[in-house]
Amino acid sequence: MKQIKSLEAVAFSRYIRMSPFKVRRILDQIRGRTYEETMIILSFMPYKACPVILKTIQSAAANATNKYNVDPSLLFISEARADAGPILKRFRPHAQGRGFPIKKRMSHIISLI
Template structure:
């Protein structure tokens, strides 16, 4: 079990101001892909803001890998995205005025993203 834990590196991003449902659309494209392939998919994705956040997160996880395994090159290590988890973060609640003196609630959702890299 300890040897398996050594091969796992992660990076996380909290309070991303995009709803989890929208982020999961892009995350499903890159699940279980190798790092370079996932970065290429995100580079040409039409969801620019989401793909930019996920791209930064993948590069951060790759940097974390290189800090621990300094002498192993990323090409030789066969890294792939083991798991990406998108959970709901805090929800900001706002009011929008509607007729007859009432107010409707607007929910501005945020997300928490966790990327886990593993070695094949």
């Protein structure tokens, strides 16, 4: 039986000032879909994370095109994940002189085509 070698291209977006929970909500919608279908879905979704994910997916497609000379219409999203980045820790004043901690989260977005 003949083995087909999978060609993969990857793109990273690091230190995105957005919670990984909010990014994962969108990545779950596009994982396993074709590149063209993903572009359509992301361009019409109303979430703040969509332009950042769109840019990362386009970068991975450009990497695949330049590295393997593949037509973008043949590509599909094999892996898309958002990992937690560093957390900015801030304090907000509360009643009676207390401080209330606020965690401003960051994400690392990885897309594999």
